[in-house]
Amino acid sequence: MSDHEGLMEHNFLIDAPRERLGVGAPLFEEGEHGEELFVVVKGRVLLSRRTQAGESVAVATIQAGGVLGEIALLQPGPRSASAIVTEDAEIVRVHRRMLLERLIGRDPLARAFLRACAQLLVLRLRRARDLAGALGAYERGEGDAAVNAWLDRYDAVGDSLVLDPLKPWLPR
Amino acid sequence: MSQNLVAALARFRPFSELPLRAVADASRFVAVQRMDVGDTIFNAGEIADTLILVVSGELRLVAPSGRAVDTVRPGETLGVTGPMLPSRYTMSGICGDEGALILLSAEALSTLWEQIPPAAALLEMAMAASVVPELREATEALGARLTAPIESVRHPRLRRALAPRR
Numbered sequence: 001m002s003d004h005e006g007l008m009e010h011n012f013l014i015d016a017p018r019e020r021l022g023v024g025a026p027l028f029e030e031g032e033h034g035e036e037l038f039v040v041v042k043g044r045v046l047l048s049r050r051t052q053a054g055e056s057v058a059v060a061t062i063q064a065g066g067v068l069g070e071i072a073l074l075q076p077g078p079r080s081a082s083a084i085v086t087e088d089a090e091i092v093r094v095h096r097r098m099l100l101e102r103l104i105g106r107d108p109l110a111r112a113f114l115r116a117c118a119q120l121l122v123l124r125l126r127r128a129r130d131l132a133g134a135l136g137a138y139e140r141g142e143g144d145a146a147v148n149a150w151l152d153r154y155d156a157v158g159d160s161l162v163l164d165p166l167k168p169w170l171p172r
Numbered sequence: 173m174s175q176n177l178v179a180a181l182a183r184f185r186p187f188s189e190l191p192l193r194a195v196a197d198a199s200r201f202v203a204v205q206r207m208d209v210g211d212t213i214f215n216a217g218e219i220a221d222t223l224i225l226v227v228s229g230e231l232r233l234v235a236p237s238g239r240a241v242d243t244v245r246p247g248e249t250l251g252v253t254g255p256m257l258p259s260r261y262t263m264s265g266i267c268g269d270e271g272a273l274i275l276l277s278a279e280a281l282s283t284l285w286e287q288i289p290p291a292a293a294l295l296e297m298a299m300a301a302s303v304v305p306e307l308r309e310a311t312e313a314l315g316a317r318l319t320a321p322i323e324s325v326r327h328p329r330l331r332r333a334l335a336p337r338r
Contacts, residue, residue, distance in 0.1 A: 075301040080308075096297075103293035111285070111296070115256055118300035122253055125303055128310040135314070 013039060013113075016092045027068070027083035027091070034072030034079045035096040037117070040064055043089025047081045061086070070117045073099065177204070181274065184225045184249055186298035190291075197291035201280040207231075207267040214265045221258035221278035223299075224250040229271015233263040243268060252302045255281040 018041055021027075027038055030050060038045070040062050047060045047068060059081060062068050068083055073096050094113075102110035127150075134146035178199045181187045187195050207213060207229060214220070216236050224231070224244075231244040241263055244250050250265070255278040285292040 121303040
């Protein structure tokens with residue numbers, strides 16, 4: 001989750017109010033409208049998605065220092081997953097409106113935070129495209145070197161950024 | 173400021189996501205560039221820090237090998253996040269059919285921030301958000317690909333990486 005930690009390091013969040021949540025507390029439900037990003041300061045949050053068969057599949061555990069909901073912050077819309085606290089947590093909420101107000105107020109920290117969010121999405125997109133290219137080569141019978149190279153390159157962080165969202169598609 | 177320019181900008185993402193007032197403010201910071209067949213707009217390896225909107229004509233993307241890989245046509249955009257997250261071009265952009273481009277550089281975006289922060293804030297939020305549909309599409313395409321065609325991931329290391337973690 002080192003890419004996520006980059007967001008947490010921003011002083012932009014230093015004076016943000018922290019919210020304490022116990023085990024089982026929901027942060028949001030899949031399909032619900034969202035406009036907030038959440039930073040997990042302490043504890044753990046489980047992200048799950050429903051498969052096409054309606055089964056709930058755990059896709060990621062966000063630990064202290066991680067973030068979730070960055071897509072909703074930038075493009076409000078239905079949540080793509082549900083999030084529930086699985087270990088007593090401290091959470092910081094960053095609402096789109098608050099970020100926008102601070103951007104308009106020329107807050108350089110808010111601008112750096114926005115760019116870090118965008119960077120995270122661009123990184124995911126590049127990695128997903130790289131993996132698609134590598135899988136294409138594998139499917140064409142050109143060997144598995146490209147997929148192995150992708151796994152070697154992104155082993156530390158790429159799995160959570162790109163592979164976790166893919167899990168609901170996998171047959172069980 | 174030309175109303176034509178504002179109207180032209182408003183047809184392109186990410187400007188199409190902004191209130192017209194913000195488009196008009198941003199229009200003061202863009203540059204319009206004519207291009208003729210064969211003109212090099214950018215070279216592979218150069219810093220990609222400019223949003224390029226193709227108003228008319230065609231821009232061919234050419235790999236370092238000389239192979240034409242793609243064509244950017246009127247109404248299409250290149251390098252949406254370039255001004256906020258500069259990277260490097262992996263291909264060259266060569267004019268294939270004469271026309272006009274609208275450009276917004278990182279420097280211009282920076283000046284917009286200094287002079288009209290609300291417009292810059294909305295534009296940068298829209299630039300960042302423009303990645304989301306592509307990301308969703310890429311994730312869904314990958315997910316669909318992982319199920320049927322390769323029978324639940326034949327590649328052993330990838331299959332292990334995708335296995336649910338406890």
